[in-house]
Amino acid sequence: MGVDATNLLGRIETGLHHGFCLEWHEGNVPHLWPGQALWAKARRMASHFRRLGLPSRARIAVQIPNSPLYVATLLASWMGNWVFCPLPSLDPLESKRRLALLRPSLFLCWTGEQLQQSVFAENFSVAEDDPDDLALVLWTSASSGSSRAFGLDFGALTWQVDTHLPALDLDADSLLRNTLPWAHVFAGVLELLPALLMGASLRVAPLTSFAREQFSHCCTVPRVAALLGPGQIANLRAGIIGGAPMDLALAERLRGSRLRMGYGQTEAGPGLCLGDPGDFRAGLLGRGLVSIVQKQGTLHYRSPGQSFGQWLGDRWQALCSSMESFDSGDLVQQDPDGNWFWIGRRDARFKLGNGRTLDPEWEELQLLASHGAFSHLVLAGPGARLPVVFGRLQEDAKCKDAKIWQGSYPLRLAPESFWQRYLQEGSGKLKRALLYQHWQKEWEVLQG
Secondary structure, X not given: OOHHHHHXXXXXXXXXXXXXXXXXXXXXXXXXXXXXXXXXXXXXXXXXXXXXXXXXXXXXXXXXOOOHHHHXXXXXXHHOOOEEEEOOOOOHHHHHHHHHHHOOOEEEEEOOOOEEEEEOHHHOOXXXXXXXXEEEEEEOOOOOOOOOEEEEEHHHHHHHHHHHHHHHOOOOOOEEEOOOOOOOHHHHHHHHHHHHHHOOEEEEOOHXXXXXXXXXXXXXXXHHHOOOOHHHHHHOOEEEEOOOOOOHHHHHHHOOOOOEEEEOOOOOOOOOEEOOOOOOOOOEEEEEOOOEEEEOOEEEEOOOOOOOEEEOOOOEEEOOOOOOOEEEXXXXXXXXXXXXXXXXXXXXXXXXXXXXXXOHHHHHHHHHHHOOOEEEEEEEOOOOOOOEEEEEEOOOOOHHHHHOOOOOXXXXXXXXXXXXXXXXOOOOOEOHHHHHHHHHHHHHHHHO
């Protein structure tokens, strides 16, 4: 085990034995797991993995929801010098694809009633070009195209945590409310690890009770932050809102709070920008934590905390050469104060039949700012004469409110089945590639 791995694991052990507590709700019943109990459980799991004969640096893939078992498996993997490869909840075909790509030596899957274990002896030979300090293999959210696997080493994790800890202001008296899966990079790196290191308390509970609770910290996406009430916002000591663009209405509600806007990618591991406390504006990403430049309209970065490469199934492909910066694909602008603002994704652009190119995400933010009755407004229409807007009303909005429409594009209210198909669980991001592929059919169905 390398120096960075030993140091990070040692710091986590200190935090676990000096105040950390996991408040985990199973059904409606809370269970408290002190840090010492989690550490002991992890040691027992590591001993079990050794008895299975797992070689050093073997990959352990897990499909486990946020829970004491998830934390213990993560720690056990690092205790035994193995690579932790979490998978979010997926359909069986996608799970099979990712497992085939990862080639783990061990797969642990929680079925809802028990933990299933599969040992793959044929994968006991470790990938030759795996870095010695490889810590995690995480997956992109795949708003466009298939999800991709990226590796983070212990040095990158340490940089991310230490860079964000001052902004998070965590201590033994903190209660951090979980809302996102730890299998994704935002919550897995910038929520779970800081809580473990600082001996804070961490609550894992269904979102149905979120708006009625009190807690001191929260790292989440705008879709969940919109559930916060005025009293909750006023009582929060710190937190990061990221993972997706924020509309003007939510920005106005959070302005002046102790929360910060953040930005990153799985490839970035995950943090690249942070805003000042209480500075919320539509499209704001914050100031760069590293040197960031704009090239041909998109944000390029080079960070000590970024992934070293993408796993292709048989080898690692470097993110970029040592002399280059990585192209994030995010269309951005910078103001005179050094703040970066998001306009959209390059791969979300589409052309109309007349050749005009649209950046739909920026237009969607503007439309949402003018139409408060809607929670989602999505433009589509590659190749069409005019784009169309698919709308989703706020839960408390009336159907007649949809008639208050000032947009220049045709609007159709889409049923919940539409949003279930095209919105990602957790982040609420749109699966644009999938929608663009089927938009004509969807439009025809909604027209009746």
